[in-house]
Amino acid sequence: MQLKSRHLLGLEGVTKKEIDHILDTAVSFKKVLERPIPKVPTLRGMTVVNLFFEASTRTRFSFELAEKRLSADSVNFSASTSSVLKGETLRDTVRNIEAMRIDFVVMRHSAAGAPHFVAECVDAAVINAGDGAHEHPTQALLDMMTLREKVGRLQGLHVVIVGDICHSRVARSNIHGLKTMGATVGLCGPETLLPREVEKMEVTVYPHIEDALAEADVLNILRIQLERQKGGLFPSLREYRALFGITRERLDRVGRSITIMHPGPMNRGVEIDSDVADGEYSVILDQVTNGVAVRMAVLYLLAGGRTKVEGADDE
Amino acid sequence: MKIKAELMDEQGIIRTLQRLTHEILERNRGIQDLVIVGIRNRGDVLAGRINNTIRDIEGETVSLGVLDITLYRDDFQRVTESPVVQQTDIPFDVTDKKVILVDDVLYTGRTIRAALDAIMDQGRPAMIQLAVLVDRGHRELPIKADYVGKNVPTAPGEEIQVKLKEVDGEDKVLLLVP
Numbered sequence: 248m249q250l251k252s253r254h255l256l257g258l259e260g261v262t263k264k265e266i267d268h269i270l271d272t273a274v275s276f277k278k279v280l281e282r283p284i285p286k287v288p289t290l291r292g293m294t295v296v297n298l299f300f301e302a303s304t305r306t307r308f309s310f311e312l313a314e315k316r317l318s319a320d321s322v323n324f325s326a327s328t329s330s331v332l333k334g335e336t337l338r339d340t341v342r343n344i345e346a347m348r349i350d351f352v353v354m355r356h357s358a359a360g361a362p363h364f365v366a367e368c369v370d371a372a373v374i375n376a377g378d379g380a381h382e383h384p385t386q387a388l389l390d391m392m393t394l395r396e397k398v399g400r401l402q403g404l405h406v407v408i409v410g411d412i413c414h415s416r417v418a419r420s421n422i423h424g425l426k427t428m429g430a431t432v433g434l435c436g437p438e439t440l441l442p443r444e445v446e447k448m449e450v451t452v453y454p455h456i457e458d459a460l461a462e463a464d465v466l467n468i469l470r471i472q473l474e475r476q477k478g479g480l481f482p483s484l485r486e487y488r489a490l491f492g493i494t495r496e497r498l499d500r501v502g503r504s505i506t507i508m509h510p511g512p513m514n515r516g517v518e519i520d521s522d523v524a525d526g527e528y529s530v531i532l533d534q535v536t537n538g539v540a541v542r543m544a545v546l547y548l549l550a551g552g553r554t555k556v557e558g559a560d561d562e
Numbered sequence: 563m564k565i566k567a568e569l570m571d572e573q574g575i576i577r578t579l580q581r582l583t584h585e586i587l588e589r590n591r592g593i594q595d596l597v598i599v600g601i602r603n604r605g606d607v608l609a610g611r612i613n614n615t616i617r618d619i620e621g622e623t624v625s626l627g628v629l630d631i632t633l634y635r636d637d638f639q640r641v642t643e644s645p646v647v648q649q650t651d652i653p654f655d656v657t658d659k660k661v662i663l664v665d666d667v668l669y670t671g672r673t674i675r676a677a678l679d680a681i682m683d684q685g686r687p688a689m690i691q692l693a694v695l696v697d698r699g700h701r702e703l704p705i706k707a708d709y710v711g712k713n714v715p716t717a718p719g720e721e722i723q724v725k726l727k728e729v730d731g732e733d734k735v736l737l738l739v740p
Contacts, residue, residue: 249643275647279633284683287633547633551644 410469
């Protein structure tokens with residue numbers, strides 16, 4: 248089965264069948280990661296450039312590991328040490344890299360739509376590793392893989408995303424993906440951090456965390472970015488924690504278990520307390536493990552069809 | 563493709579697998595350190611049947627694994643879409659074991675080459691032997707089966723179709739021509 252698009256730019260418009268296929272493939276790759284030699288020769292000879300214009304350790308590390316586990320060659324580009332500083336345009340940057348024969352571009356950029364632009368300029372397959380506040384599809388995929396594995400299903404699950412939704416590409420990709428897979432989504436956070444026109448997103452908005460907890464099967468807790476406080480979007484971290492922080496006491500009051508997720512990195516003691524993050528219902532570390540498997544699956548599925556040599560199928 | 567001949571019927575397959583199992587036990591002098599790994603699709607079914615026959619003869623089965631070679635194929639650059647990856651399930655250590663690799667049809671040998679790589683990534687077997695139901699010739703690599711059900715000379719455009727009850731609802735081996 249082939250994915251409809253040559254690229255993975257977002258989860259908006261990706262069908263349930265495609266998402267199921269990606270997640271099923273990721274399960275097979277997760278098994279590869281558990282072997283004594285956690286490597287397969289599948290993408291040998293293919294080259295991936297990790298084009299990160301925004302800082303990232305976790306996502307880039309995860310992609311790099313996925314690429315190496317597939318025996319692909321990976322090259323890293325970080326904007327701070329490149330000719331972008333000399334004023335080179337995005338189009339030229341990518342064209343130059345492509346002249347060195349690249350099969351994949353894994354890209355993170357602060358401008359929404361940048362990967363879409365790059366996809367038009369190059370022959371390589373483009374994977375969006377985060378574009379502005381728009382989408383971060385592999386994060387949502389690994390979130391869904393973790394839920395499928397730990398809770399057993401996505402259909403009918405009620406997932407509440409807590410925190411700075413407005414600036415979150417993780418939230419947006421999750422909303423698209425979860426709705427496609429038959430889950431329902433709730434959002435909870437200060438009104439200043441909710442997106443405009445949230446009514447159009449077909450989600451439940453909870454002004455108070457207690458109401459959200461009463462209905463949630465799963466909490467996906469987003470990091471509160473300290474820069475937002477400086478922008479006057481909420482009064483203080485202490486007040487955020489008081490009103491929206493996920494603490495042991497709040498969860499105990501609910502009386503049933505809620506699965507806890509966080510894309511990382513965490514501000515312990517702000518949006519999430521340590522005993523919750525390290526507690527029995529937390530799947531945060533599973534998310535990280537599954538991240539490598541999901542990214543291997545995406546690379547594998549986008550690699551098929553990159554015909555380099557003319558020839559018929561052999562047996 | 564149309565059917566040119568029925569090479570084996572249900573009884574034929576049963577008798578052939580019986581003989582192959584006896585040959586395997588004869589050459590390896592019993593089941594000591596013996597494990598069986600079947601290659602998807604259908605090689606795994608045949609491996610299961612051989613293991614059941616081993617139980618009938620020796621009184622117990624040996625460890626059974628299933629191998630999916632999709633990630634080790636050498637034609638990945640040429641196919642037009644990513645082949646579906648299925649699970650490899652080898653829930654035991656292959657190191658120092660005598661591995662009987664089982665597949666339905668041996669043709670160019672590339673599948674077996676991929677299977678050898680896949681098994682070597684799992685450990686260091688003492689020995690790998692190959693059992694196939696049908697050998698149709700036209701090897702492109704220096705690979706040979708240790709145990710062969712039936713040798714069938716074929717032309718390149720022809721096809722050997724192995725049908726097994728567990729997968730296809732019936733037991734039959736057919737020769738197809740374009």
